[in-house]
Amino acid sequence: MTQMTIRRPDDWHLHLRDGAMLGAVIDDTARHFARAIIMPNLVPPVVTGAEAAAYRDRIMACVNPSHGFTPLMTLYLTETTDPDDVAAVAKSGLINAVKLYPAGATTNSASGVRDLDKVIVVLEKMAEIGLPLCVHGEVTDPQIDIFDREAVFIETVLDPLRRRVPDLRVVLEHVTTSDGVDYVRSGGANIAATITTHHLFINRNHILAGGIRPHYYCLPVAKRESHRRALIAAAISDDGSFFLGTDSAPHLDAAKLMACGCAGIYTAPNTMSCLAHIFEAEDALDQLEGFTSLHGPGFYRLPVNEDRITLVKQDAPVIYPESRATPDGPLTIFDCGTPLYWAVQDAK
Ligand code: DOR
Ligand code: ZN
Numbered sequence: 041m042t043q044m045t046i047r048r049p050d051d052w053h054l055h056l057r058d059g060a061m062l063g064a065v066i067d068d069t070a071r072h073f074a075r076a077i078i079m080p081n082l083v084p085p086v087v088t089g090a091e092a093a094a095y096r097d098r099i100m101a102c103v104n105p106s107h108g109f110t111p112l113m114t115l116y117l118t119e120t121t122d123p124d125d126v127a128a129v130a131k132s133g134l135i136n137a138v139k140l141y142p143a144g145a146t147t148n149s150a151s152g153v154r155d156l157d158k159v160i161v162v163l164e165k166m167a168e169i170g171l172p173l174c175v176h177g178e179v180t181d182p183q184i185d186i187f188d189r190e191a192v193f194i195e196t197v198l199d200p201l202r203r204r205v206p207d208l209r210v211v212l213e214h215v216t217t218s219d220g221v222d223y224v225r226s227g228g229a230n231i232a233a234t235i236t237t238h239h240l241f242i243n244r245n246h247i248l249a250g251g252i253r254p255h256y257y258c259l260p261v262a263k264r265e266s267h268r269r270a271l272i273a274a275a276i277s278d279d280g281s282f283f284l285g286t287d288s289a290p291h292l293d294a295a296k297l298m299a300c301g302c303a304g305i306y307t308a309p310n311t312m313s314c315l316a317h318i319f320e321a322e323d324a325l326d327q328l329e330g331f332t333s334l335h336g337p338g339f340y341r342l343p344v345n346e347d348r349i350t351l352v353k354q355d356a357p358v359i360y361p362e363s364r365a366t367p368d369g370p371l372t373i374f375d376c377g378t379p380l381y382w383a384v385q386d387a388k
Pocket of ligand 1: 055081146147176257258259260287289290303304305
């Protein structure tokens with residue numbers, strides 16, 4: 041196959057930041073994707089409906105209108121979030137999910153949740169109204185090895201929480217382990233998982249073997265190869281519980297290339313090329329549309345996109361720039377380590 045047309049994809053987990061960075065990155069997503077779930081971990085975080093509305097307006101002011109892009113907003117769950125506020129904002133149609141960051145788990149998570157008991161009434165309200173909870177699934181206990189934090193979270197936090205609030209609809213974000221894949225696969229209709237582009241390409245050797253590569257550092261950190269294989273198997277299956285959430289997370293090179301660099305990989309520009317490559321390598325191009333364009337709307341109970349994109353396989357590799365220029369310096373684009381031949385044609 042050298043050409044394929046699929047429903048326009050959505051990105052179910054995206055960081056757009058704010059200010060100059062927002063302006064520099066937004067069109068990389070809007071060019072290919074119809075909608076994206078926008079992460080609320082700004083400084084300060086997006087906690088109230090008014091803040092989400094203002095952030096949505098700033099996004100819309102930056103995006104090229106010809107792309108026809110719609111941001112799907114989220115609220116950042118804190119221990120003082122009011123359940124009735126969440127219900128009112130959801131009813132207004134402004135938000136499509138609430139994000140749970142265990143405090144200290146990742147970038148700008150300091151205002152997140154330390155004690156789940158303090159947010160249980162919010163989660164019960166969300167279960168009642170069917171509003172999904174997006175979860176950063178890692179424990180923060182410094183005693184727990186960083187490569188085990190997802191599996192331990194599932195066993196000690198996520199599963200007990202779902203038993204306590206069984207109707208809560210949960211997205212285990214950026215799943216990185218076979219433990220997570222197995223849990224979601226067998227977890228019934230109220231749980232799904234997003235899978236990133238980069239976790240389909242890299243394992244922990246890419247970060248650490250032969251030199252340390254900060255541009256491959258993200259959270260949750262990539263695991264060993266057997267886990268990457270489990271993610272690929274989930275992504276290319278026709279199981280509607282798994283869908284694309286790129287977690288494209290721009291940080292300036294200056295913030296990554298230092299003694300203590302930031303976590304995050306910027307995949308928005310070349311995600312569709314990368315995905316077509318890996319699905320083809322798995323002889324599963326026929327599953328790409330499900331992963332990028334059908335399964336996510338199914339879980340979020342939204343219509344699928346009516347417009348289409350066409351991917352074309354070129355004879356020569358597609359050349360992506362190494363980085364995007366921003367007013368504050370360069371931002372490195374994900375290097376998946378292999379030449380890419382699939383390109384999105386006539387990108388809007
Ligand atoms: O690598 C990551 N970067 N993981 C996250 O959970 C947050 C994100 C960011 O905001 O930079
Ligand atoms: Zn993220």
